[in-house]
Amino acid sequence: MFVRLRQTVEATFAVTLCVALAGCDRLKHQNSGAMKLEAKRHQTACASLSANDRVKNAIFDEAISRGPVDRANLDTLADYSVARMESPVVKGWDQSLDITRCEGRFILEVPPGAERGLGGARRLQADIEYTAQASADGAGLVYREKGADSIVTKLAAFNLGPVAYRPPPAIDPEQPGPNEAEQAQVALPAQSAPQKPTERTLTERSVKGSASTDAPSAGVVEQASPRPVPRAEPSRSASSGEQTVRAFYAALGAGNGAAAAAHVIPEKRSSGPFSAGAISRFYGRLHEPLSLTSVTPEGSAYRVTYRYSAGRSHCSGVAIVRVTNRGGRDLIRSIRSLSGC
Numbered sequence: 001m002f003v004r005l006r007q008t009v010e011a012t013f014a015v016t017l018c019v020a021l022a023g024c025d026r027l028k029h030q031n032s033g034a035m036k037l038e039a040k041r042h043q044t045a046c047a048s049l050s051a052n053d054r055v056k057n058a059i060f061d062e063a064i065s066r067g068p069v070d071r072a073n074l075d076t077l078a079d080y081s082v083a084r085m086e087s088p089v090v091k092g093w094d095q096s097l098d099i100t101r102c103e104g105r106f107i108l109e110v111p112p113g114a115e116r117g118l119g120g121a122r123r124l125q126a127d128i129e130y131t132a133q134a135s136a137d138g139a140g141l142v143y144r145e146k147g148a149d150s151i152v153t154k155l156a157a158f159n160l161g162p163v164a165y166r167p168p169p170a171i172d173p174e175q176p177g178p179n180e181a182e183q184a185q186v187a188l189p190a191q192s193a194p195q196k197p198t199e200r201t202l203t204e205r206s207v208k209g210s211a212s213t214d215a216p217s218a219g220v221v222e223q224a225s226p227r228p229v230p231r232a233e234p235s236r237s238a239s240s241g242e243q244t245v246r247a248f249y250a251a252l253g254a255g256n257g258a259a260a261a262a263h264v265i266p267e268k269r270s271s272g273p274f275s276a277g278a279i280s281r282f283y284g285r286l287h288e289p290l291s292l293t294s295v296t297p298e299g300s301a302y303r304v305t306y307r308y309s310a311g312r313s314h315c316s317g318v319a320i321v322r323v324t325n326r327g328g329r330d331l332i333r334s335i336r337s338l339s340g341c
Contacts, residue, residue: 039090045132045141046102047088054143055106055130056083057312062148063155074155075312077165080111091129100132106148113165117158124151241323241330242295245302248321248332249292255284265324265331287311315341 045051060078064071088104108124115122128147135142244263251260257280261269268274283290288309296303301322308315318338323330 042090042093042100045100046090046104046130047085050140051088051102051132051143052083052085054132054141055085055128055145056081056108058130058143058145059106059108059148059151060155060312063152063158066152066156069156070159072313073160074158077110077114077155077158079310079313080165081114082109083107084109086125098134101129102132103127103129106145106151108151111165114158114160117160117165118154121154124154126151239297239330242297242302244323244330244332245295245304245321246292249290249295249304249306252279252283253290253292255280255286255289257281257284263332265326265333283308288314315339317341 056078060074063069064074084107086105086107088102091101091103093100104127106126106128110118110122110124112122118124126148128145130143130145132141132143134140248260248263251257251263257276257278260279260283261274261276264274269276272278286308288307290306290308292304292306294303294305298320301320304319304321306315306317306319308317316339320336320338322333322335324333325331
C-alpha cells in the first residue's frame with residue numbers, strides 16, 4: 001500500500017515537472033518572439049521609406065522656420081527631392097516615453113536645376129541623430145533630428161523660382177519651334193530620383209539610380225499598383241478627340257501608365273515621359289491623384305485644366321493638348337504645359 005502510494009506520488013511529480021518545463025519552454029519561446037517583434041519595430045522606425053520622408057520633412061520644416069523663405073518654393077523642392085538614409089542604426093530606446101533613438105547618414109538628392117540655388121550641389125548629406133515617437137493623435141511617428149545644420153542652412157538660402165527646377169509633369173522631348181502648333185511640349189515629371197524605392201536592406205528598399213528624363217519622380221519613386229481607370233464621361237456632343245483627351249487624363253488620375261500610353265501616338269509610347277512606366281511612376285504615387293477639371297476645344301486642340309498634389313506642394317495645371325488621327329483613331333500627339341506643372 002505504502003509502496004503503491006509512493007509510486008503514485010512520484011508519477012504525479014514527474015508529470016507536473018514535465019508540464020512545468022514545457023510551460024517554461026513555451027514562455028521562453030513567446031518572450032523570444034516578442035523581443036524579435038520589438039526589435040523589428042525599432043528597426044523600421046529608424047530604417048524605412050516612411051522614416052526617410054519624415055526626417056526629410058522635419059529638415060525642410062526647420063529650414064522654413066528660420067525664415068524669411070518662400071514656403072511654396074521649399075515645399076515644391078521637398079516634394080521633388082529624394083531622401084535616403086545610409087547605414088541607419090538603432091541606438092537605443094526610452095521605454096518610459098517610447099522613443100526610438102537612431103543615427104545614420106542622411107542624403108538628399110535634389111531634382112535637376114535645383115543645384116543652381118544650392119551652390120551647384122545635386123546632393124546634400126550629413127551624419128545625423130534622430131528620434132521617432134508615436135504622435136498623440138495616432139497619425140504615425142513624429143521625427144526630430146539634430147546634426148543636419150549644414151543642410152538646413154543651404155535649404156533656408158535656396159531662392160530659385162519653382163518653375164526653374166521642378167520636373168515638368170510629362171514633357172515632350174521636342175522643344176517648341178517656330179510653329180508651336182506643330183511642335184508642342186507636354187506636361188509629365190522627369191525622373192530625378194535615385195531608385196530607393198522603391199523604397200521599401202534595412203531601409204525597406206534601397207535607393208539606386210540617378211536622374212533620368214525617361215521617368216518622372218517626386219520624392220520616392222515607387223511603382224504603385226494602378227487604380228481602376230474611371231470611365232470618362234464626355235458630353236453627347238463630344239468629339240472623338242475630346243473623348244481621347246478625357247480618357248488619357250482619367251488614366252493619369254488612376255496612375256495607370258499602360259491605359260494612358262494607349263492614347264498617345266505609338267512613336268512616343270516606347271520610352272521617355274509618355275511610356276507606361278514613366279507615367280505610372282509619377283502619377284501612381286501622387287499624394288492627391290490628378291483630377292481633370294475641364295476640357296475646352298480651341299480650334300484643332302484642347303485646353304485642359306487639372307489639379308494634383310505631390311505632398312507638400314500643389315499643382316493647378318493648364319495645358320494645350322493636340323491630337324492626330326492614326327488609322328481612323330484620334331491619338332494624342334503633344335501636350336504643351338502653360339503652368340509649369
